[in-house]
Amino acid sequence: MFTVEILSIGNELLIGKIANTNAQYLARRITELGGKVTRIIVVGDNLDEIAEAVRESLGRRPSFIITTGGLGPTFDDMTLTGIGRALNLEMVLNEEALRMVRERYEVLSRERGIPFELTPARIKMAILPKNAEPIRNPIGTAPGVRLKIDSTVIYALPGVPSEMRAIFEEYIAPILAKISDRVFAERYLFIEGVPESSLAPILEEAMGKYTDIYVKSHPRVEEGKPHIELHITTYSESRERAESILSAVAEYLKKAVRERGGLVLEKHT
Amino acid sequence: MFTVEILSIGNELLIGKIANTNAQYLARRITELGGKVTRIIVVGDNLDEIAEAVRESLGRRPSFIITTGGLGPTFDDMTLTGIGRALNLEMVLNEEALRMVRERYEVLSRERGIPFELTPARIKMAILPKNAEPIRNPIGTAPGVRLKIDSTVIYALPGVPSEMRAIFEEYIAPILAKISDRVFAERYLFIEGVPESSLAPILEEAMGKYTDIYVKSHPRVEEGKPHIELHITTYSESRERAESILSAVAEYLKKAVRERGGLVLEKHT
Numbered sequence: 119m120f121t122v123e124i125l126s127i128g129n130e131l132l133i134g135k136i137a138n139t140n141a142q143y144l145a146r147r148i149t150e151l152g153g154k155v156t157r158i159i160v161v162g163d164n165l166d167e168i169a170e171a172v173r174e175s176l177g178r179r180p181s182f183i184i185t186t187g188g189l190g191p192t193f194d195d196m197t198l199t200g201i202g203r204a205l206n207l208e209m210v211l212n213e214e215a216l217r218m219v220r221e222r223y224e225v226l227s228r229e230r231g232i233p234f235e236l237t238p239a240r241i242k243m244a245i246l247p248k249n250a251e252p253i254r255n256p257i258g259t260a261p262g263v264r265l266k267i268d269s270t271v272i273y274a275l276p277g278v279p280s281e282m283r284a285i286f287e288e289y290i291a292p293i294l295a296k297i298s299d300r301v302f303a304e305r306y307l308f309i310e311g312v313p314e315s316s317l318a319p320i321l322e323e324a325m326g327k328y329t330d331i332y333v334k335s336h337p338r339v340e341e342g343k344p345h346i347e348l349h350i351t352t353y354s355e356s357r358e359r360a361e362s363i364l365s366a367v368a369e370y371l372k373k374a375v376r377e378r379g380g381l382v383l384e385k386h387t
Numbered sequence: 388m389f390t391v392e393i394l395s396i397g398n399e400l401l402i403g404k405i406a407n408t409n410a411q412y413l414a415r416r417i418t419e420l421g422g423k424v425t426r427i428i429v430v431g432d433n434l435d436e437i438a439e440a441v442r443e444s445l446g447r448r449p450s451f452i453i454t455t456g457g458l459g460p461t462f463d464d465m466t467l468t469g470i471g472r473a474l475n476l477e478m479v480l481n482e483e484a485l486r487m488v489r490e491r492y493e494v495l496s497r498e499r500g501i502p503f504e505l506t507p508a509r510i511k512m513a514i515l516p517k518n519a520e521p522i523r524n525p526i527g528t529a530p531g532v533r534l535k536i537d538s539t540v541i542y543a544l545p546g547v548p549s550e551m552r553a554i555f556e557e558y559i560a561p562i563l564a565k566i567s568d569r570v571f572a573e574r575y576l577f578i579e580g581v582p583e584s585s586l587a588p589i590l591e592e593a594m595g596k597y598t599d600i601y602v603k604s605h606p607r608v609e610e611g612k613p614h615i616e617l618h619i620t621t622y623s624e625s626r627e628r629a630e631s632i633l634s635a636v637a638e639y640l641k642k643a644v645r646e647r648g649g650l651v652l653e654k655h656t
Contacts, residue, residue, distance in 0.1 A: 129601065129603060130603060130605070130618070131411075131414070131427065132414055132418075132423075132424040132425070132426075132427065133414060133415065133418040133424070133571075133620065134410075134411045134412065134413070134414030134415025134416070134417075134418055134424075135415070135618065136411070137406045137407060137408050137410075137411040138406060138407050138410070138411070138427075139406050141403075141406075141407070141429075142400075142403045142405070142406040142407070143403065144403070145400070145401055145402060145403030146402065146403025146404075147403070148403075149401075149402040149403055154401075155401045155402070155403075156401070156430075156431070156436075157401075157428070157429065157430055157436070157440075158400065158401065158407075158427075158428070158429035159426070159427070159428055159429075160410075160426065160427035160428075161425075161426055162425070163603070167425075167426070171426075174443070190583060190584075190604075190606075191583055191584035191587045192583065192586070192587040192590055192591075192603075192604055193587060193590065193591045193594075194603065223584075226582065237584060237585070237587075237588075238588075239584040239585070239587035239588065240584045258606075259584070278606055280608075302402075313495065314459060314460055314461065315459075315460035315492075315506060315508040315509045315528070316506070316508070317461070318460045318461040318462065318508035319507075319508065321461055321462065322461075322462045325462075332398065334398060334399065334432070334461075334463065335459075335461055336399070337459075337527075337547055339549075349399070349404065351402065
């Protein structure tokens with residue numbers, strides 16, 4: 119089973135200007151593809167912080183590190199330099215990346231009817247850590263970047279959500295799907311009339327009885343009515359096996375909850 | 388200026404079930420209160436991961452660490468044990484916390500007309516690392532927790548957003564406001580007709596010319612029309628000084644953008 123750490127870079131996340139929806143998107147997709155996200159880290163647009171976070175992450179030896187943000191043309195887009203510093207790699211102009219950037223701005227110049235110019239800010243997007251490879255950005259100017267270090271592959275993606283998603287779906291998702299040896303599946307139960315603290319021992323019993331499953335309870339209040347959402351998840355070798363485990367666990371939990379006078383609603387996803 | 392690391396605990400964040408809106412809320416509020424969030428970390432419901440993240444965070448010596456999640460009654464609510472393990476602190480039944488939990492369930496039992504019972508799952512919420520103090524949860528069952536370690540104060544808050552916010556606003560925000568020696572202020576400019584790569588040198592100039600300001604550019608597409616959002620932020624000793632710096636920077640940027648043929652719209656917040 120492959121593991122992934124997500125490293126989100128950007129002051130806008132640390133000042134709460136936006137929620138980290140990029141990390142959520144990646145976490146969801148990686149899980150669906152059978153992988154396990156083991157950590158999400160957010161740091162600001164700061165060279166030392168980025169380098170430190172990359173070094174720490176590499177030390178935990180995930181299969182992949184996916185970074186978002188900090189690939190653009192401005193002075194505070196410093197993800198690649200941070201990766202370079204973490205790995206003690208020289209920063210070099212990558213000819214293939216430069217070609218990608220050039221093509222993009224040639225199109226933009228034609229569209230806007232302004233002269234084409236390869237400014238330092240634009241060239242900057244093609245300066246990568248040595249041995250890194252650019253990944254074509256189908257809808258934006260900054261290429262993505264791939265760099266393999268020992269057993270970990272680092273992918274650096276732009277922070278603009280549409281560009282991040284485009285590169286992930288076109289380039290990375292097919293690679294993850296190919297190496298994945300697990301299927302993720304999930305089911306929801308909604309419980310009324312039994313407080314979370316009374317469900318606690320039931321969940322523990324279920325997880326002791328069935329292997330490779332995880333049951334998490336989330337207290338919810340909707341229209342003033344409290345209920346508990348149970349989220350049952352499993353990673354399995356096949357879709358059939360996953361669904362059969364989920365059905366068995368759901369039946370077990372439904373029975374236990376009803377025995378304690380609770381109401382249960384099931385929702386397949 | 389005080390610094391804060393946010394440690395979000397919960398598998399639901401690592402599988403992308405939800406966005407980390409708790410971290411966004413805290414980051415926004417801490418920034419408004421004049422503090423600086425230096426890192427956000429997300430780990431799963433795993434004792435070793437939590438302990439490791441707490442240890443690492445303490446090593447960076449922030450003024451505060453705020454954790455969210457993992458305070459409830461189920462077996463996988465293990466934030467406090469994780470903090471205890473990180474600090475090599477014994478876990479002990481805290482009488483004041485137990486009184487808080489008991490009061491809560493007595494009310495719930497009366498309301499629902501069911502017998503009151505202090506089950507192991509409920510008592511668990513009152514078992515804190517030695518020397519930790521409980522914080523009253525005004526709307527939920529699991530108390531928050533405060534623990535001072537050297538120059539860092541750890542606050543552990545529940546993951547249920549309404550409970551997290553209630554404890555933060557009632558108990559923590561007043562403390563942060565009191566110690567804060569900075570005012571945060573911000574302004575937005577919306578630019579059309581100048582690509583981000585051409586703005587890059589202007590932003591760098593502005594940040595060289597004015598101290599204590601930060602200008603970040605965010606490319607946006609709305610209704611098919613590309614524009615750049617410039618977010619100007621500052622931390623200052625007074626509201627007046629902050630607003631006067633922002634006005635000066637905004638004027639500087641507007642002039643520079645217009646000289647390059649761009650359109651500028653200003654938005655005060």
